[in-house]
Amino acid sequence: MKERPAKPKKQPVTIPGVKSASAAQTIFFPRSIKELLTLYNKNPGSIIFAGGTGIMMNRRSERERGGAGGRPVISLKRVQDLTKVVRRERFLEIGAAVPLSRLASIGSRIVPKTLYNAIINYGYYGTRNLATLGGLICSPWDYSEIITILYALDAQLEIRSIAHTGWILISGLKKADGESILSENEILTRVRIPYGSWNRSYSRVFGMDGSSTYPGAIFSGFARIEKESIEDIRLSFGGIGNRVIRERNIEMTLQGKKIPLTEKDLSLIESQITDLLDGFYKPKDIKETGVLATPASINPVESYRASALKRIMLWFLNNLEYPDYLGQIGGLQNRQSKLYF
Ligand SMILES: Cc1cc2nc3c(=O)[nH]c(=O)nc-3n(C[C@H](O)[C@H](O)[C@H](O)COP(=O)(O)OP(=O)(O)OC[C@H]3O[C@@H](n4cnc5c(N)ncnc54)[C@H](O)[C@@H]3O)c2cc1C
Structure with missing residues (x-):
């Protein structure tokens, strides 16, 4: 019987001076950005390995998608x-x-x-x-x-x-x-x-179990207050369907306003944030948005997040007058205590 010719072995692309190892999975350790970019260009689809903590968590889903198996790894460790x-x-x-x-x-x-x-x-x-x-x-x-x-x-x-x-x-x-x-x-x-010249800042993580690893919701706010008016403000919301949201319209509505904010200002902002969050939690047409979500009113987790984000943002806006208070609460104490609304 005729012997089948051996398959030619695929050689990983290397560049001089750059170490690679292991027959099962090629690992490169470039030492400069130039080497790194050259390697990545020659080995597209390689796994960029920084600390590896995210890759480790993602391994199961990688395997389910057909595996990272033979893909070369490019470590950033020595760059x-x-x-x-x-x-x-x-x-x-x-x-x-x-x-x-x-x-x-x-x-x-x-x-x-x-x-x-x-x-x-x-x-x-x-x-x-x-x-x-x-x-x-x-x-x-x-x-x-x-x-x-x-x-x-x-x-x-x-x-x-x-x-x-x-x-x-x-x-x-x-x-x-x-x-x-x-x-x-x-x-x-x-x-x-x-750096910005923020003189008010506050950030809060709150989860169903008080954990910061998979928080229920995250709010971060920064503001610059000059002569009792809001010169600049940034508001961002995390933990929303794996996305972070910043809504410039809300920030612009607040810019130039005197503090303390009036009831009218606050209710306008509240309705803007409600519309924004509803857009994520209650998509009108799931086919159109591609987001699988149920109305906040019947989904306790989403409803909890939306309500918590709204209230914590209003709390931040209500306390812009008190930088020391914000600083104290925004410090380490109480940051991960359970908050239920
Ligand atoms: C115990 C534990 C706790 C964790 N807690 C949290 C948490 O609280 N919040 C959270 O969000 N995550 C958390 N994670 C997930 C993980 O730590 C993060 O995703 C993480 O910071 C990834 O950083 P890394 O350097 O380890 O990245 P890696 O795992 O090396 O890479 C992550 C991804 O980014 C790509 N990548 C890395 N660097 C670059 C670069 N310079 N250019 C292009 N692509 C790049 C990689 O290819 C990979 O796809 C946790 C993980 C563990 C194991």
Whole structure:
């Protein structure tokens, strides 16, 4: 019998000076951004491995979709340029592979305080030690307080491929269905967090069980108050169908208003936020939106989230006059206590 010719072995693409290992799964450890981008360009569809904590959680669904099995892995661990943190005049610039624990160790004088508090409350120390800011931003889930705060602060992301470099707002990273816009050869390399001159800030995570890992809902608010009027304000809402929402119309309605806000102002804002949240929790036409949801009135979880978000936002707006009070409550105490409305 004629022997079948052996199948030629697929050779992983490597570049000189870059180590790769393991026959089962090729792992690359580039040392510079240039090497990283070259490798990714030559091996599209590779798994970008930052801290691995999100990938670990996602393994089951990967297997269900046909597996990450043979895809090469590109580790960011040794790319020095991705682990830098630079303080500039107007913003903090953070390499995508900086672990959250490192940001925590930099302290709240440099990392905006509300963000710092969210970082030290993220998962356990071991997770913070591995999980990177870039990995958190690129993960398919947007359930974190850190992300909700970055939306409010208009964080900017540097996206690079071998052919181009560009900056986008964090709100532009994911499409309406939550899918990332990054193409197969693009990497998040740096994150810029503008400092802003906020003199009021507040962020709160509240879940059905008081846990921050899969919170029921997240609210983050920042405001600049000058001469008893709202010069600028940012409001973002997380935990909503795996998305973070910022509604500029609501922020614009509030800009220039005197504090304390009048009953009329507050009820206008309340109706705007009700419309906004209803759009997510009670889609009129499920076929049109593609979102599977039931009316808030008969879904206790969604109803709880919507009601909690509304009330906490109104509480924030009602307390803009009292920066010390907001600071105290926005601190570590009581942040994850159970709140039921
Ligand atoms: C115990 C535990 C607790 C957790 N708690 C939370 C929580 O409270 N909130 C929460 O939201 N998540 C949580 N997670 C999920 C996970 O930690 C986050 O998604 C996380 O921050 C991912 O960061 P990472 O560096 O580990 O990313 P990785 O797991 O390495 O990567 C995550 C995804 O992003 C891609 N990626 C990473 N870096 C880049 C880059 N620079 N450019 C392009 N793509 C990139 C990867 O390819 C992958 O698809 C938790 C996970 C564990 C294990």
